[in-house]
Amino acid sequence: MTDATSDKFDWAAPAFQATLRKRKRSQLWLKSLGLGAILIAFAMLFLLVGSLISTGYHAFTQTHLRIDVVLDADLIDADAPERGNYRQILTNTMQAQFPDVADDRAALRRLTSILSNGAQFTLRDMVVADPGLIGQTVTVTVPVSDPYDQLAKGLIDSDTPEENRRLKDDEIANFNRLAEAGMVSKPLNWGLITNADSRFPELAGLKGAIIGSAYALLICFLLSFPVGIGAAIYLEEFAPKNRVSDLIEININNLAAVPSVVFGLLGLAVFIGWFGMPRSVPFVGGLTLALMTLPTIIIATRAALKAVPPSIREAALGVGASRQQVVFGHVLPLAMPGILTGTIIGLAQALGETAPLLLIGMNAFITSAPATPFDSATALPTQIFIWADSPERGFVSRTSAAILVLLTFLIAMNAIAIYLRQKFERKW
Amino acid sequence: MTLIAFLILISAVVIGYVLNLRSARALRHGGAKMHSLDGFHGGYAALMVLIPTFMLIITWLLFQGTVIEYLVKSGLPQDQLEGKGTGEIQLIMAEIRSIAGGRIFGTPEAWKLDAAERMVALRATSGGLLVAATAALAAVMLYIARRKVAADFRARQGAEGIIHGLMVACATVAIFVTIGIVASLLFETIRFFNMVPFWDFILGTSWEPQIPLREDQIAAEGAFGMLPVFLGTLVIATVAMVVATPIGLLSAIYLHEFASHRVRAVVKPVLEILAGVPTVVYGFFAILVIAPAIRSFGADLGLPIAPNTALAAGSVMGIMLIPFISSFADDALGAVPRSLRDGSLAVGATPAETVLKVLFPAAIPGIVGGILLAVSRAIGETMIVVMAAGLIAKMTINPLDSVTTVTVQIVTLLIGDTAFDSPKTLAAFALGMVLFLMTLVINIAALRIVRKYREIYD
Numbered sequence: 001m002t003d004a005t006s007d008k009f010d011w012a013a014p015a016f017q018a019t020l021r022k023r024k025r026s027q028l029w030l031k032s033l034g035l036g037a038i039l040i041a042f043a044m045l046f047l048l049v050g051s052l053i054s055t056g057y058h059a060f061t062q063t064h065l066r067i068d069v070v071l072d073a074d075l076i077d078a079d080a081p082e083r084g085n086y087r088q089i090l091t092n093t094m095q096a097q098f099p100d101v102a103d104d105r106a107a108l109r110r111l112t113s114i115l116s117n118g119a120q121f122t123l124r125d126m127v128v129a130d131p132g133l134i135g136q137t138v139t140v141t142v143p144v145s146d147p148y149d150q151l152a153k154g155l156i157d158s159d160t161p162e163e164n165r166r167l168k169d170d171e172i173a174n175f176n177r178l179a180e181a182g183m184v185s186k187p188l189n190w191g192l193i194t195n196a197d198s199r200f201p202e203l204a205g206l207k208g209a210i211i212g213s214a215y216a217l218l219i220c221f222l223l224s225f226p227v228g229i230g231a232a233i234y235l236e237e238f239a240p241k242n243r244v245s246d247l248i249e250i251n252i253n254n255l256a257a258v259p260s261v262v263f264g265l266l267g268l269a270v271f272i273g274w275f276g277m278p279r280s281v282p283f284v285g286g287l288t289l290a291l292m293t294l295p296t297i298i299i300a301t302r303a304a305l306k307a308v309p310p311s312i313r314e315a316a317l318g319v320g321a322s323r324q325q326v327v328f329g330h331v332l333p334l335a336m337p338g339i340l341t342g343t344i345i346g347l348a349q350a351l352g353e354t355a356p357l358l359l360i361g362m363n364a365f366i367t368s369a370p371a372t373p374f375d376s377a378t379a380l381p382t383q384i385f386i387w388a389d390s391p392e393r394g395f396v397s398r399t400s401a402a403i404l405v406l407l408t409f410l411i412a413m414n415a416i417a418i419y420l421r422q423k424f425e426r427k428w
Numbered sequence: 429m430t431l432i433a434f435l436i437l438i439s440a441v442v443i444g445y446v447l448n449l450r451s452a453r454a455l456r457h458g459g460a461k462m463h464s465l466d467g468f469h470g471g472y473a474a475l476m477v478l479i480p481t482f483m484l485i486i487t488w489l490l491f492q493g494t495v496i497e498y499l500v501k502s503g504l505p506q507d508q509l510e511g512k513g514t515g516e517i518q519l520i521m522a523e524i525r526s527i528a529g530g531r532i533f534g535t536p537e538a539w540k541l542d543a544a545e546r547m548v549a550l551r552a553t554s555g556g557l558l559v560a561a562t563a564a565l566a567a568v569m570l571y572i573a574r575r576k577v578a579a580d581f582r583a584r585q586g587a588e589g590i591i592h593g594l595m596v597a598c599a600t601v602a603i604f605v606t607i608g609i610v611a612s613l614l615f616e617t618i619r620f621f622n623m624v625p626f627w628d629f630i631l632g633t634s635w636e637p638q639i640p641l642r643e644d645q646i647a648a649e650g651a652f653g654m655l656p657v658f659l660g661t662l663v664i665a666t667v668a669m670v671v672a673t674p675i676g677l678l679s680a681i682y683l684h685e686f687a688s689h690r691v692r693a694v695v696k697p698v699l700e701i702l703a704g705v706p707t708v709v710y711g712f713f714a715i716l717v718i719a720p721a722i723r724s725f726g727a728d729l730g731l732p733i734a735p736n737t738a739l740a741a742g743s744v745m746g747i748m749l750i751p752f753i754s755s756f757a758d759d760a761l762g763a764v765p766r767s768l769r770d771g772s773l774a775v776g777a778t779p780a781e782t783v784l785k786v787l788f789p790a791a792i793p794g795i796v797g798g799i800l801l802a803v804s805r806a807i808g809e810t811m812i813v814v815m816a817a818g819l820i821a822k823m824t825i826n827p828l829d830s831v832t833t834v835t836v837q838i839v840t841l842l843i844g845d846t847a848f849d850s851p852k853t854l855a856a857f858a859l860g861m862v863l864f865l866m867t868l869v870i871n872i873a874a875l876r877i878v879r880k881y882r883e884i885y886d
Contacts, residue, residue, distance in 0.1 A: 027780035034682025037675040038695055041754075044747045045702055048709075051717045230598030238595065245599075250875075252602045257801065257871040258864065259808025261835050262609060265860040268842065269612035276493040291605050298602070324588045352706025355810035355835070359842050381708045381811075388712045388815060396716070403709050410704065 052407075056400025062189035062202060063152040065115065065178060066141045069093045071127060073135040081127045081134065086120035087112070098174060114175060116143040118203040141185070143202040146394035148175050152184060155393075166393075192401060196369050197378065197386070201394025204387070206402055208369040212282045212362065212377030213351060219286025219373055220293055220350050225343055227290075228297030229332075235298070236305045237327050256295035263292045264359030272360060279361035280376040288360060289350040296349065300342020304335040309428045337424035344417040348410050354381035380406045429555030430489065433562040437481050440566035444473035444573055451577040464583035472587040473573035479590065481566045488558050496550045500524065503546060505539050613864060616857035623851045624652045629858060631655065635821035635832075637841060637852050652855050654862065656821035660738070660831030664813060665806040667742025667827050668749060673799060675746075676753025683754070684761045685783045696755075703751040711815030714744040719816060726828070734818070734830035741816040742827065745809055749802045756798025760791035760881075793881035800874035804867040810835040834863050 010016065069089060076084030094111040101107050119142040126140070127133055143149070147166045150156050152175070162168055167175075178184055195205025231252075239245040267288035271277045277284050308331045316326040357363070363382045370377035378386065384406065387399040449470030456462050501521060509517060520540070527536060527544035528551075536544075576583070621629070632653015679699070683692055719740035726733035733739070764787050772782040788795075818830030819840060841856040 023778055023781065027778045030780040030784070031682065031686050034678045034686060037678035038682060038699075040675055041679060041699055041702060041747070041750050044750075045698065047717065048705070048713050048747075051713065052709075055716065227598045227601050230595045231602060234592075234595035234599045238592065239599070248599055248602060251606050253875060254868060254871055255602055255605060257804060257867065258609065259805075259810065259835070259867055261808065261810040261838055262613075262860055262864050262867075265838070265842075265857060266605075266609045266612050269616060269857065270608055273612075274494075275490050276497055294602065294605070322584065322588060324591060348704070352704075352708070354706065354708040355814070355839065358814075358839055363843065381706055384708050384712065385811070385815070388708075388715065399712055400716075403712060406706065407709070410706070414704065 052400045052403050055397050056404045057397075058153050058155070059192060059394075059397040059401035060189055061153075061186045062191060063144045063149045064141045064185050064187060065144050066139060066183050066185065067093055067097070068137055068139050069123065070096075070137045071123070071134050076127060076134050078131060078134055081131050082124060084124065084127065086123045086127075089123065090115055090119055097178065101174075110171060111174065114144055114148050114171075114178070116145045116202045117200050118143065118198070143191070144175075144184075146201045146392055149202055150393060151175060152179070152186065192398070193405075196367050197365060197383065198367060199365075201390075201392050201398055204395070204398055206380065206383060206405060208366055209378045209380045209383035209402075210405075211369045212285075213379040213381075215282035215370065215373040215377070216285040216289060216357075216362075216379055217347055217351055219283055220289040221343070221347060223287065223290035224293040224297050224346070228294050228343075229301050229339065231294075232298045232301030232305060233327055233332070236302045237331070238323070252295050252298055256299065259355075260292060260353055261355040261359065263288055264356030266291065267356055267360045278374070278376075280364045280366075280378075281374050282362070282370060282377050282379070283373040284360050285357050285362050285379060286373065288356045289353060292353065292356065293346040293350045296346035297339075297343050300346065301335070301339045304338025304342065305331060307338060307428075308334045334426070337420050341417045341421045344413050344420070348413040348417075351413070352381055352406065352410060354385055357382045358385065380409070429559055430485075432559050433485050436559065436562050436566060437478070437485065440477045440481065440570055441474045444477045444570050445470040447574060448473035448577050451574075452583075455577065455579055460579035462579050463581065464585075468583040468587050469577055469581070472576065472583045472590075473570070475587055475590045476573040477566055477569045479594070480569055481562055484565055485558065485562060488554075488561070492551075492554045492558070496547060496554060497521065499550055500543050500547045504543055508539060609864065613857055613861040616854050617861045620851060620854035620858045623854065628652060629654055629855075633823055635837070637837070637855055650851060652851065652858075654834075654859065656823045657832055657834055657837050657859070658862070659823060659825065660817070660821060661807055661833040661835075663738050663825055663827055663831050664742045664745065664817060664833055665803060667738055668745035668806045668809075669799070669803060671743050671746025672749035672753050672802060676750045676802075677757050677795070679750070680754040680757035680761060681783050681788075684758055684787075685779050696758075699751040699754060701751075702747065705748070707748065707809060707811040708815070710744050710748050711812045714740050714812060714816035718744050731828060733828045736816060736818045736830045738817065738827045738829065738831045741813045744816065745806055745812050748809070748812070749805060752802050752805065753798055756801070757791070757795045760794025760798065761787050763794060764790045793877050797874045797878035797881070800870050800877070804870040804874070807870075808835065808863060808867050810839060814839050834859050838863070 070093065072089055072092065075086075075088050091108050091112045094114065095101065095103075095108060098111060101111060119140075122140065122142055126138065144152070147156070151167055151172060156165060156167055156172075158165075158169075158172055175184075191203065191205050193205060193210070194207055195203055196208040198204040235245060235248065239248075267284060271284045271287055272279055312330050312334065313326050316330045317323070321329065357379050362377065362379050363386055364376055364378065365386070366376050366378060380402065384399055384402045387395045387402060449466050452462060452464075452466040452469035456466065501517070504520075509520075512520075523536065524540055524543045524547060526533070527540060528547040576586075629652050632651060633655050634651040634653045635656050636651040679695075683695060687695065719736065722737060722739050722743075723733050723735065761783070768786055768790060769782055772786040773779070777785070813833045813836050817836055818832050819836065820830065821832045821837075822829060824831060838856045838859050841852055841859075
């Protein structure tokens with residue numbers, strides 16, 4: 001048959017070959033454009049993650065200085081050790097390190113500024129815990145302040161002209177002398193996770209934000225999980241097909257697409273404005289996030305319920321179970337892996353949500369971790385927002401590091417969801 | 429006190445369950461022919477106690493703050509409040525609240541200390557009353573449920589009826605959320621329009637929401653014309669769609685037509701990662717990488733580019749929307765019946781011609797629906813623009829310039845402590861109303877297009 005047609009049509013004619021080449025060329029074009037589009041998307045993802053890691057990894061170490069401090073009994077009142085002049089003690093310590101530096105206040109202040117502002121409080125806490133230390137010499141390891149931290153990490157280029165640099169030549173020389181004496185170390189920066197927020201980058205950590213986020217997510221889960229499952233079961237298994245259930249369904253689909261900032265406005269007006277709940281607390285944050293997560297959980301649960309084959313329901317009904325016994329005894333347990341997967345994905349979205357939390361005030365500057373969901377706190381994404389807004393150089397790498405921490409949590413949650421799906425998903 | 433109330437609740441529920449279960453079992457062993465299983469008798473009692481008592485505790489907790497506040501406020505000496513605006517009264521209440529919480533700054537007046545003391549006392553009374561009310565209600569419900577155990581009592585129907593009611597209540601929560609959104613936005617928006625004329629807001633071309641704090645202060649007269657803000661939103665959303673649409677569509681076409689199964693299995697999840705990255709991360713990415721890159725590129729070309737140009741926020745938003753458009757387009761292409769595709773290939777069209785001239789036109793409604801949903805996301809997206817776009821509203825469509833958006837204004841107007849009665853705060857709610865209506869219209873249109881299109885081929 002092919003022979004018959006080829007008799008009528010000259011496949012080798014140059015005109016036909018030309019169109020064929022053209023058509024193949026346009027095919028190649030489309031293919032490479034498509035591949036190019038995917039590569040652009042990949043490149044952007046790579047650039048995003050790469051830029052975060054390349055700026056953020058600095059914050060996973062923190063430069064520390066190990067110094068011998070003389071806890072001068074003249075400067076600390078043994079009866080009230082918390083009132084001691086620890087700043088002066090530190091100044092004396094640094095002066096002892098640099099006997100050749102002139103004894104004027106400005107020079108001394110610049111010397112002391114090598115140490116983090118938190119060093120005096122570290123000393124104070126040590127002495128308050130053990131007043132017996134007064135008058136003795138202790139060796140402490142304290143963080144250095146942000147500019148010197150940057151210097152030790154090689155982020156300050158000594159080739160730039162001195163007036164454009166944050167550290168002058170003599171300051172760099174001083175620090176290098178300490179480094180040569182083996183007093184400078186760069187251990188892992190556990191403070192990033194164990195400290196709460198601070199104005200000073202070298203002391204700022206994510207403890208308050210992580211706990212705040214955890215409380216908000218807990219509240220969000222406790223509310224949206226049962227309510228979402230209840231709503232989904234009703235709509236999928238019991239609701240009569242009428243206009244009311246249609247309305248509810250349209251409503252849920254639309255809620256899922258409402259911008260998150262509008263939920264923030266709702267939380268602000270209703271929970272804080274009308275019910276008089278406090279600002280900045282994880283409880284209100286959790287409530288607001290729960291309203292946002294609810295549609296996601298309802299939609300996921302309905303899909304999971306739908307996937308359970310009707311034969312299960314019919315068999316259970318056939319042996320005399322009531323409709324609720326069918327659902328709660330058979331359908332729901334079988335749908336549970338799917339429901340949990342959907343819930344975890346919904347919670348992961350809620351964890352990264354920022355705008356509604358900003359509106360209910362979870363961007364306050366709070367230097368202690370919340371003890372209960374009713375204490376003021378920040379959350380991980382709002383903490384990232386605060387740090388990204390801070391002018392100090394050290395906060396750039398802290399922000400990237402905080403983002404990496406947040407992404408780690410998100411990846412972990414999604415990994416659990418994928419694991420659950422793979423492990424328990426049934427093919428009927 | 430709240431904890432005690434919850435403990436009472438839990439123990440009453442458990443007691444109700446166990447007692448009714450046991451009496452039902454005793455009846456059964458006594459030879460009675462029970463209508464319902466023992467467990468249903470227990471469950472009935474538990475639910476009968478749980479639901480009303482739980483509702484009582486929650487309602488109490490929701491309203492006790494407001495009621496105590498009201499009582500304390502009305503107990504304040506009248507001469508201190510005379511001639512003071514709501515803002516000042518709110519400040520006074522905040523101070524009293526912090527004194528009651530044990531945080532005393534400076535030396536407050538005696539009447540404030542009195543009020544704080546009264547607040548503490550009222551809180552204690554409220555806690556005590558809550559426990560008493562919880563215990564009383566739980567006891568009454570327990571008594572009622574206990575008396576119901578009988579051979580012919582239809583406990584299963586009772587318990588299932590309550591559960592059914594609970595599920596209906598859960599399903600209507602979604603409706604209440606919508607009502608809550610509309611009500612809160614509408615309420616504050618109406619208050620806003622009492623201060624600023626409606627048409628000034630809709631058609632005004634100047635947006636300067638600074639309100640002088642004192643009469644004598646030299647500050648810009650507040651102007652609340654939403655057009656420049658709206659225009660800025662459109663500029664950024666347009667930039668985002670210009671980035672996202674071609675990349676998203678082309679990658680969907682490639683994945684659908686040219687990629688092998690193994691490539692698809694890798695590429696699709698990786699693209700989804702882009703959709704899962706929190707927007708605050710994109711915002712930081714925009715200010716850390718994209719904005720400086722665009723600026724230095726512009727400087728090389730000699731173009732004047734604003735530090736927070738709309739291009740930066742828009743293009744990063746576009747990156748975020750790529751997977752959104754690509755998965756919608758992929759689904760739409762996949763939903764075109766196989767026969768169309770096979771027919772086209774059979775008459776000798778190349779795969780590229782099949783996609784572009786047969787599948788794509790057939791999938792257009794689904795793709796348009798997806799793009800519309802992406803537009804609604806771009807309009808409502810907040811964090812990227814809050815971090816990377818400008819604050820000053822300008823009447824411009826130049827994407828190199830710095831523009832502001834509806835969401836940026838909402839967040840900046842409401843960040844920090846806000847009183848609920850200044851036009852500045854209320855303007856945020858009016859903008860929120862505009863945003864809500866805009867996205868709602870787009871979403872409904874998109875969902876309708878998608879659904880209608882599905883019906884054609886089903």
